[in-house]
Amino acid sequence: EVQLQESGPSLVKPSQTLSLTCSVTGDSITSGYWNWIRKFPGNKLEYMGYISYSGSTYYNPSLKSRISITRDTSKNQYYLQLNSVTTEDTATYYCAREHSHWGQGTSVTVSS
Amino acid sequence: QIVLTQSPAIMSASPGEKVTITCSASSSVSYMHWFQQKPGTSPKLWIYSTSNLASGVPARFSGSGSGTSYSLTISRMEAEDAATYYCQQRSSYPPTFGAGTKLELK
Numbered sequence A: 001e002v003q004l005q006e007s008g009p010s011l012v013k014p015s016q017t018l019s020l021t022c023s024v025t026g027d028s029i030t031s032g033y034w035n036w037i038r039k040f041p042g043n044k045l046e047y048m049g050y051i052s053y054s055g056s057t058y059y060n061p062s063l064k065s066r067i068s069i070t071r072d073t074s075k076n077q078y079y080l081q082l083n084s085v086t087t088e089d090t091a092t093y094y095c096a097r098e099h100s101h102w103g104q105g106t107s108v109t110v111s112s
Numbered sequence B: 001q002i003v004l005t006q007s008p009a010i011m012s013a014s015p016g017e018k019v020t021i022t023c024s025a026s027s028s029v030s031y032m033h034w035f036q037q038k039p040g041t042s043p044k045l046w047i048y049s050t051s052n053l054a055s056g057v058p059a060r061f062s063g064s065g066s067g068t069s070y071s072l073t074i075s076r077m078e079a080e081d082a083a084t085y086y087c088q089q090r091s092s093y094p095p096t097f098g099a100g101t102k103l104e105l106k
Helices: none
Strands: A003-007 A017-027 A032-039 A045-052 A055-059 A069-074 A077-082 A091-097 A106-110 B004-007 B010-013 B017-027 B031-037 B044-049 B062-068 B069-074 B085-091 B102-103
Touching: A003 A091, A017 A032, A017 A091, A017 A106, A045 A069, A055 A069, A077 A091, B004 B085, B010 B017, B010 B085, B017 B085, B017 B102, B044 B062, B069 B085
Parallel strands: B010 B102
Antiparallel strands: A003 A017, A017 A077, A032 A045, A032 A091, A045 A055, A069 A077, A091 A106, B004 B017, B017 B069, B031 B044, B031 B085, B062 B069, B085 B102
16 A cells, blocks of 8 residues: 655744655555645645646645645655745645545744 | 635534534535544545545445535444544645534534
C-alpha cells in the first residue's frame, strides 16, 4: 500500500522559505496526482496544489505567487516550497496521493 | 472558489442515536466527499463521490445529496464515531473543504 511521509523543518522564520519533502513508498509518483494540503491551528483545511504524473502542476490561486511544487522521480519524492512565509502560514502540512492516502503530517511554525 | 458551509459546528450524540451532518455549497457541485479526522491523525477519506463508503467504513454511515445540499448520516452512533468530519468538493478548482463538524459522544 502507498505510504507518504512528510519531512522538513518545524520552525521557519518570517520572510523565509518553507521547504518540505514528501517521500513516497509503495507507488510511483509518475502515476496519479500528488497533493499538498495544510490544516491551520483553527482546524481549517486548505488545498495548496498538486504535481501530476507528468510533472504538470496546479497551485491554489490564493498561493500562486509564493508556491512551488517539484519532484525527483529518481528518489520518488516531491517537494513543497512556500516563499515569504508569515505567521499565518503556521499549520500542519500534509502530502496526499489523490485524496485517498495521506501522510501523517508535519507541523510547521513560523516565528522569529 | 466554492464555499462549503457545514452544520452543526459541534454536536453530541448518545450511543444508538441517529446523526446527520449537512454541507451546503455556494454553487452546485457534482459530488461531495467526506473525511473523518481524529486528534493526532491525518484526515481519512470516509465517503467519496457523495455516497460511496471508503474501504473499511462501517455500513452505518451513508452519504447523500445533490447540487448544493449534501449530508452524511450515521444510522446509530457508536463511540468510535466521535471525530471531526469535513466535507470537500473537487468539482471546481481549487478543491475546498467545509469548516468541520466535531461530533462528540454524549
